[in-house]
Amino acid sequence: MKYSFSDRVQNLKPSAIREIFKYSANPEYIALSAGNPAPDAFPVEAIAEISQKLLIESPISVLQYGTTEGYLPLRNFLISYLGERLLYKQKDSLLITSGAQQAMDLLTKSVLNKNDVVLCEAPSFIGSLNSFRSFQANLVGVEVESDGVNIDKLEAALQTHKNIKYFYTIPNFQNPSGVTMSLAKRKKVYELCRQYGVLILEDNPYGDLRFAGEEVPAIKTFDEDGIVVYVGSFSKVIAPGIRVGYVAAPEELVSKMVVCKQGEDVHTNMWGQIVCHEFMTKYDFSAHIKNLQQIYRRKAQILTDAMEKYLRPKQIKWNAIEGGLFAWCTLPEQIDMYEYIQKALAEKVCVVPGTAFLTDENQPCSSFRINFSTPTDEQLLLGIERLGSLL
Amino acid sequence: MKYSFSDRVQNLKPSAIREIFKYSANPEYIALSAGNPAPDAFPVEAIAEISQKLLIESPISVLQYGTTEGYLPLRNFLISYLGERLLYKQKDSLLITSGAQQAMDLLTKSVLNKNDVVLCEAPSFIGSLNSFRSFQANLVGVEVESDGVNIDKLEAALQTHKNIKYFYTIPNFQNPSGVTMSLAKRKKVYELCRQYGVLILEDNPYGDLRFAGEEVPAIKTFDEDGIVVYVGSFSKVIAPGIRVGYVAAPEELVSKMVVCKQGEDVHTNMWGQIVCHEFMTKYDFSAHIKNLQQIYRRKAQILTDAMEKYLRPKQIKWNAIEGGLFAWCTLPEQIDMYEYIQKALAEKVCVVPGTAFLTDENQPCSSFRINFSTPTDEQLLLGIERLGSLL
Secondary structure (H helix, E strand, O other): OOOOOOHHHHOOOOOHHHHHHHHHOOOOOEEOOOOOOOHHHOOHHHHHHHHHHHHHHOHHHHHOOOOOOOOHHHHHHHHHHHHHOOOOOOOEEEEEEOOHHHHHHHHHHHHOOOOOEEEEEEOOOHHHHHHHHOOOOEEEEEEEEOOEEOHHHHHHHHHHOOOEEEEEEOOOOOOOOOOOOOHHHHHHHHHHHHHHOOEEEEEOOOOOOEOOOOOOOOHHHHOOOOOEEEEEEOOOOOOOOOOOEEEEEEHHHHHHHHHHHHHHHOOOOHHHHHHHHHHHHHOOHHHHHHHHHHHHHHHHHHHHHHHHHHOHHHOOEEOOOOEOOEEEEEOOOOOOHHHHHHHHHHOOEEOEEHHHHOOOOOOOOOEEEEEOOOOOHHHHHHHHHHHHHOO | OOOOOOHHHHOOOOOHHHHHHHHHOOOOOEEOOOOOOOHHHOOHHHHHHHHHHHHHHOHHHHHOOOOOOOOHHHHHHHHHHHHHOOOOOOOEEEEEEOOHHHHHHHHHHHHOOOOOEEEEEEOOOHHHHHHHHOOOOEEEEEEEEOOEEOHHHHHHHHHHOOOEEEEEEOOOOOOOOOOOOOHHHHHHHHHHHHHHOOEEEEEOOOOOOEOOOOOOOOHHHHOOOOOEEEEEEOOOOOOOOOOOEEEEEEHHHHHHHHHHHHHHHOOOOHHHHHHHHHHHHHOOHHHHHHHHHHHHHHHHHHHHHHHHHHOHHHOOEEOOOOEOOEEEEEOOOOOOHHHHHHHHHHOOEEOEEHHHHOOOOOOOOOEEEEEOOOOOHHHHHHHHHHHHHOO
């Protein structure tokens, strides 16, 4: 039989990042291309303890169908946890999602028609971009600078394009650039989007992973107009394999997202939801976060030292790393990024080409992304040494 | 802010079934309206044992990111398990989904453009219908008889409509009608769809829950032309709260579904996948299935006896129950079904109006659905007695 596909998937292709992942699965390669949390960052013993108790004392709560909105004790807890941090507003509702990725999918499904515009940072997280693409969004990238999105260009984009549905931003330790948006820019972004009647999709998976510098308030904290859809994730602060995220947004939006979620996967898996709830309420969550920060601070230091030693002399530049999982490196102008990455692969080092994170992969780009959470210390050192030796 | 929504969600409304569920959550009501497996059907001890071992011996496999296609040992196991049963063909691939519902979503996302036709049984499972609706499918219902879909009407629909993307069927113990399609009709359905170049989406959540009569081969077993998308679920045979299902279909289709899943939820939760794999490979799965069949056979007998006693004298009819979780009751012609259901609610008994399962809720319908897996024996008896007393 000859299959015919929907217009929306005709042009979806497996991403460049997946090609790189094929190499990185090979243990002979040094994979600086992943985005996985460090395995020693998982609260393994607590989860084992919670799970065991749960399956003895209340197994049916784990095994029976749950509600689409999410496990009620976790929802209630998050509402107050976020409320205290000004991340949940009076007219908001909260939906537990199957990982934060699903929040991107559900918002897009709820508000975007084919060819409607999504403004996003350039570069931005490829998983979200592909999710938007699957709804035939017209993606418009706005340049990211070392203190966040270029405000003039954002304003120009808001003026130029019609049917803009939202501006997608990862304001903390952005994936892939590692950049954190300044407070001044956050306020300006909020004002501009309010003025143009455009929603803000604020994706904050890395906010808790700050190990240097000062915390900057989320855009959601300014939200008196009901324009910010705030997305959180347990993937980086508890574990990604459990697939639990959440979205706090105006109730009108969330109620549509709930209907969409019902048709997608009915509800988020119960075990993951209950584990998150128990861990956040019965364990010392803030001590756990401090521990994660220490783990990543140490890793980032090893990376930075190695980059200073091996990459700085070769005129490779990077943004200072204050949190998150990634470093964004930029090659000297005369170097062809693709050729460089191919050479790195030949030396069995995998990094991700910066173009993978652009709205148009054919735009020029001389940057690449390095992940420092997954590789061992030795791999990190050796990988950076080899990357330096290529120039 | 005034929110604008996508065309696809403008007309999605919370379903009638959700309204009923509000009552059924009240413990004063007898809920014959659910679709939950019986809590005593869950292999609680085995799951607790598996989980404990897992979190001690290989916690990282549960907690770290997995691949979109699914946990490889479970995929490989299912490929051979299904292959032995002729449910996996040479050109097929297998994708693990976040519950079977996601398979409906992903296939629709991959093949259906706005206004394309989905042929479905009338009545059919509301969750799937709503999933198709969320992609703006044009749903065309084809009448279900006591031995499955009406073949003449199916052929007429295939002749009449253009851009039919697939025929959606639950051939075993259909939700809501309880009907099982005969072998002759399955063969005819396959032949017709092959002839018209239309895919078959075969949804089989209840196939293992047969407690009377003879097993009928799945339509997928005839599939030499790569037209059948076969969907299985662990919700009824292990537990629904774990959210694990799967789809076996031609590789070309599955590869598009994988790209769509990546943008939706990255991958299915690992704990659920590994629990399913361990349970199917290290425990006596077929003995477990036999036990489930016994549990449901007993429940169905209690229901049937009660219906014979209280409903038969009032001219309420139903299809014989040979498996699954539901009975489909039809009122005498002169009775208004909605009025009857309102009266039942006043007597604190919840059943689901048959119209909830139609492609057009405004069509005439004098049937309602009863679930016998969730209520206790006492609730079942008392509920049916009250339903009888209303006429």
